[in-house]
Amino acid sequence: YGLGSVYLKQEKNGEARENFERATKLPASYPDTLANSWNNLGLLATREGRTEQAIPYFQEALRLNPDHLIALDNLGNAYRQQKKWEEARQTLEHAVQVSPDEAEANYSLGMVFAQLNDTERAYDYLQKALKSRPDYPEALNNLGVLYLRTQRRDEAVRTFEECIRIAPAFDQSYLNLARVYALEGTPEKARTVLLELLKQRPGHVQAEKMIEELPR
Numbered sequence: 001y002g003l004g005s006v007y008l009k010q011e012k013n014g015e016a017r018e019n020f021e022r023a024t025k026l027p028a029s030y031p032d033t034l035a036n037s038w039n040n041l042g043l044l045a046t047r048e049g050r051t052e053q054a055i056p057y058f059q060e061a062l063r064l065n066p067d068h069l070i071a072l073d074n075l076g077n078a079y080r081q082q083k084k085w086e087e088a089r090q091t092l093e094h095a096v097q098v099s100p101d102e103a104e105a106n107y108s109l110g111m112v113f114a115q116l117n118d119t120e121r122a123y124d125y126l127q128k129a130l131k132s133r134p135d136y137p138e139a140l141n142n143l144g145v146l147y148l149r150t151q152r153r154d155e156a157v158r159t160f161e162e163c164i165r166i167a168p169a170f171d172q173s174y175l176n177l178a179r180v181y182a183l184e185g186t187p188e189k190a191r192t193v194l195l196e197l198l199k200q201r202p203g204h205v206q207a208e209k210m211i212e213e214l215p216r
Helices: 002-009 013-024 033-047 051-064 069-081 085-098 103-115 119-132 137-149 153-166 172-183 187-200 205-213
Strands: none
Touching: 002 013, 002 033, 013 033, 033 051, 033 069, 051 069, 069 085, 069 103, 085 103, 103 119, 103 137, 119 137, 137 153, 137 172, 153 172, 172 187, 172 205, 187 205
């Protein structure tokens, strides 16, 4: 298991998989070694885009330890990728029960409720994620998107601006803020935001395309 973990960090997927598979067949001295090995086999499958095959690995980790937080997060997110919203909700609610302050589980559960059009609970869980981790750019950005979806324009703009401030290399909030300004008929403001993104990420294809499409 230890050797597999080293290879996992080095992104040597084949060697990591071989060692984790070997670990699952051996007696373990520590209670979570087997559950961790199955979880990491699922992680490797997810890395390689084999989400369908990853799910049984996460399920096996959870059979061995039903409260394995990382496996719960990973299984919930695998279900999210497959748009299996009910399975994702149940799994991530369990994760939040195990660790109420864990930012990742709260964020992922918020995104499930956003997909289910339950905006109140989506807000609630995104806010909880940000309380645990105030510099969480994905949570801030998607909170801004949720504000837009519910016609709370000013809160959306403030949230995108805050995301840009705390994570200047994260591109999505620049693009979303620029879209707000473009739709409002203030292309100069949109252009300014996109040029700021290009300072951070020179050659950003989407930003360049949006600038080209702005009226002059």
